[in-house]
Amino acid sequence: MTRTAPAGPDPSARDDLRALLAQVESGLRTFLSQERFRWSRPDGRGAEPALAVAELVGAGGKRLRPRFLLSGYLAAGGEPGEAPVRAAMALELLHVSALIHDDVMDDADRRRTRPTVHARHAEIHRDREWFGEPRRYGESVAILAGDLAWAYADYLMAGTSPAVAREWFDLKSELIAGQAMDVTAAAELTPDAELARHIALVKSGRYTVHRPLTLGALLAGRADLAAAFQPYGEALGEAFQLRDDLIDAFGDGTVSGKPVRQDFGRGKMTLLLALAMRSDERIRALVERGEVELLRERLSGTAVHARIEARIEQLVERACASLAVAALPPEWRRELTSTASSAAYREA
Amino acid sequence: MTRTAPAGPDPSARDDLRALLAQVESGLRTFLSQERFRWSRPDGRGAEPALAVAELVGAGGKRLRPRFLLSGYLAAGGEPGEAPVRAAMALELLHVSALIHDDVMDDADRRRTRPTVHARHAEIHRDREWFGEPRRYGESVAILAGDLAWAYADYLMAGTSPAVAREWFDLKSELIAGQAMDVTAAAELTPDAELARHIALVKSGRYTVHRPLTLGALLAGRADLAAAFQPYGEALGEAFQLRDDLIDAFGDGTVSGKPVRQDFGRGKMTLLLALAMRSDERIRALVERGEVELLRERLSGTAVHARIEARIEQLVERACASLAVAALPPEWRRELTSTASSAAYREA
Numbered sequence: 001m002t003r004t005a006p007a008g009p010d011p012s013a014r015d016d017l018r019a020l021l022a023q024v025e026s027g028l029r030t031f032l033s034q035e036r037f038r039w040s041r042p043d044g045r046g047a048e049p050a051l052a053v054a055e056l057v058g059a060g061g062k063r064l065r066p067r068f069l070l071s072g073y074l075a076a077g078g079e080p081g082e083a084p085v086r087a088a089m090a091l092e093l094l095h096v097s098a099l100i101h102d103d104v105m106d107d108a109d110r111r112r113t114r115p116t117v118h119a120r121h122a123e124i125h126r127d128r129e130w131f132g133e134p135r136r137y138g139e140s141v142a143i144l145a146g147d148l149a150w151a152y153a154d155y156l157m158a159g160t161s162p163a164v165a166r167e168w169f170d171l172k173s174e175l176i177a178g179q180a181m182d183v184t185a186a187a188e189l190t191p192d193a194e195l196a197r198h199i200a201l202v203k204s205g206r207y208t209v210h211r212p213l214t215l216g217a218l219l220a221g222r223a224d225l226a227a228a229f230q231p232y233g234e235a236l237g238e239a240f241q242l243r244d245d246l247i248d249a250f251g252d253g254t255v256s257g258k259p260v261r262q263d264f265g266r267g268k269m270t271l272l273l274a275l276a277m278r279s280d281e282r283i284r285a286l287v288e289r290g291e292v293e294l295l296r297e298r299l300s301g302t303a304v305h306a307r308i309e310a311r312i313e314q315l316v317e318r319a320c321a322s323l324a325v326a327a328l329p330p331e332w333r334r335e336l337t338s339t340a341s342s343a344a345y346r347e348a
Numbered sequence: 349m350t351r352t353a354p355a356g357p358d359p360s361a362r363d364d365l366r367a368l369l370a371q372v373e374s375g376l377r378t379f380l381s382q383e384r385f386r387w388s389r390p391d392g393r394g395a396e397p398a399l400a401v402a403e404l405v406g407a408g409g410k411r412l413r414p415r416f417l418l419s420g421y422l423a424a425g426g427e428p429g430e431a432p433v434r435a436a437m438a439l440e441l442l443h444v445s446a447l448i449h450d451d452v453m454d455d456a457d458r459r460r461t462r463p464t465v466h467a468r469h470a471e472i473h474r475d476r477e478w479f480g481e482p483r484r485y486g487e488s489v490a491i492l493a494g495d496l497a498w499a500y501a502d503y504l505m506a507g508t509s510p511a512v513a514r515e516w517f518d519l520k521s522e523l524i525a526g527q528a529m530d531v532t533a534a535a536e537l538t539p540d541a542e543l544a545r546h547i548a549l550v551k552s553g554r555y556t557v558h559r560p561l562t563l564g565a566l567l568a569g570r571a572d573l574a575a576a577f578q579p580y581g582e583a584l585g586e587a588f589q590l591r592d593d594l595i596d597a598f599g600d601g602t603v604s605g606k607p608v609r610q611d612f613g614r615g616k617m618t619l620l621l622a623l624a625m626r627s628d629e630r631i632r633a634l635v636e637r638g639e640v641e642l643l644r645e646r647l648s649g650t651a652v653h654a655r656i657e658a659r660i661e662q663l664v665e666r667a668c669a670s671l672a673v674a675a676l677p678p679e680w681r682r683e684l685t686s687t688a689s690s691a692a693y694r695e696a
Contacts, residue, residue: 035521039521039525042546043529043543043546045528045529045532045533046525046526046528046529046550047525047528048528048532049524049525049528050525097495101492101495104487104488104491105484105487105488105491107484125535128536130535130536130537131534131535131536131537131615131635131636132534132535132614132615136453136455137531137535139452139453139487140452140453140531141531141532143449143452143453143491143494144449144524144527144528144531146491146495147445147449147494147495147498147524148521148524150495150498151517151520151521151524152521154502154517154520155513155517158506158508158510158513158516158517159510159513160506162506162507165503165506165507168506169499169502169503169506172499172502173383173387173496173500176397176492176495176496176499177387177394177395177397177398178394179492180393180394180395180396180397180492181391181393181394183485183488183489183492184393184396184489185393186479186480187473187478187479187480187485188476188478188479189478189479195391198390198391202394266480267479267480287479288479
C-alpha cells in the first residue's frame, strides 16, 4: 500500500492514531496466532478457546476502546511506543471476553456477522451427536473462551504502573457490577429510569470511553488529565449506550452484524423501555409475550423515542463542552469532538 | 487463642507457613468485605457477584494452592512479607473463579457444603417469579461472579516481576486449555488413557502444585528452584487429581461438601473411566444411561480401581524422590514430603 507521507515533521493527530491502531491490529494477529499454535499440541482440543478468541477478534469490530485509549495517550502528549499498543490490545481482548460471556447471558446467536461462540459449539455437539447436552457444551466452550481472552488482556496489561493497574481493575470490576445490575433489572422487569441511566453510565460511559481515555492519559504520565476526560467520557459513553439501545430497538441487523430486538426479548431495562413502560401500561405485556417486532412498531417515532434522541444530543453537547475547558492540544480537541459525533450518531 | 511461642529464634517451617496462611485468611476477609461495601451503593444489584465470591471464599476449602505457593516461597528462603501473601490470596481467588465457572459447566448443585452460585440464583429467580429463564439467570450471575473473582486475582497479582507475570499467565491459560480438553473429551466419550493423563497433568499437576510452588520460588527470587519443583509438582498434582477422581467415583459427598458421582454423570474422561471403558464394553452404556450408582458398584474394588491406587502410590514416590536431590533446607524437604502424603491420601 502506498500512502503519501505527511508534509511536515508533525503529522496530524489522526495519522498518529491510525498508525498506532494499525500496530494494535498486527499485534493482535501475531499474539493470537502464537497462542493458537501453542495450544495445538499435544492435543488440539485445548486450542478451541484460543481459536474462538482469534476468530472473534479477526471478525472485525469498531475497536472503539483501543481508539479511546490511544486518543487519550496521544492527546496527553504520549510518544508512540509499545506500552500504549499493548494496553490497547488488552482493552480489545477484554471487550471480546465480555462479548463472549454477554452473548451467553443474552443467548444471542450472532456477533460480528458470525455465529456466537456458544451457538457454534452447541451446533458442533449436535452435529457430532456427542454425549450430554449441546447447550451446556456450547456455553462451556464460550465460558472458557471468555476466560482466556480475559487472561490475555491481563497478561498484556502486566507490568504497568500502580495507577494504571488500579484504573484497569476499576474498569473491569465496574464492567461486571454494571452487567450484574443489567441482568437483574431485566429479570425484575421493573421500569426504573434512574437505574437505567446508572447502568448506562457504569456499563458503557465509564467502560467504553471514560476509563480507556484515562488509561491512555495515565500511560502517558498525565494523571491530571483524568479529571478532564471524566465528564467527556461519561457523557459520550452514555450517549453511545443510548444509541446502542436505539439500534437494537429500531435498527436493521444486517447492518450491525448482530441480531436486533434482543433487548426487548430479554426485558433489558434500557432508558427507552423504562420510559415506555411507565408511559403505557400495555408495554409490559408485549415484553412478557416476547412480541419484539410489535414493540418496535409501537415505540418507533413516539415521544419516548424522541426523548432518547434528545438526551443523546444533550449528552454529546455536554461531552464537547467539557473539551473546551480541558488542557488539550487544539488538534486533539477537534479530534475528540469529531469522535463524539461519529460514536453517538453511528448506524451500527 | 493463646499459643505457646516457639522456643528459639528460628521457628519451624510449619510455623512460618501457618503464620502466612493466617495472613492470607485475614487478607481475603478484609479485601472481600471492602469490595462488597464498594458495590453496595448506589444500587445493591451490582454487589451480587462480590457477595457470591465472598460467600464461597468464606465457606472454607483446603487452601491448597496458597499453601503450595507459600511453601515454595519459604522453602526458597523468602522472608515473610506482603508480596507472597497477596500472591497466595490471588491464587485462592483464581481457584474460586474456576470453581464457580466449572460448577456451571458441570451443572453441580453444591460446593463447599452450600448451593453453587448458579443453583442458588436460579432458585431466587424461580422464587420471585422473575421474567425470563431461571437457569439462564443463575448461570449469568455465576459467570459474572467467576469473572469478578478472576479480576480480584489479577489485581492482587499486579506489579510483580515479568517472570512472575509470565508464570501467572501460563498457569491461567493452561488451566483453561486443560478444562477445554476435559469438557470436549467428556462430550466425545472416547476412552483415551493417554489423554486422561495429559489432562490430569495440565489441569491439576501444573495448576495445583507445580506452578504455585514455582510462583513462590520466583517471588523469593529463586528461579533456579523451578526445575526442582517441576517433577515434584507434576507428579504430586497428578496424584492429587487421581485421588479427586476416586473420591468422586467412590466417596461420600457428606465428607467433601460437594456432590459425588459427578464425573460419571457427565462422562468425564478420567483415567479411571478410560481404563474401565476399555476393559469392559458395557461401561459405556451405563454412562450414557446416567447409571452413576451402578457404575460405582461395578468399578469399586476392581483391577482398574487398584491400578489407579497403584499409580497414586508411584506418583507420590516419584514426587518425594525428586525432593531428595533438590537444593532445599532439610525442614522443607520434610514438610513437602509430608504434604505429598496428605494431599494424595486425603478423604475429601
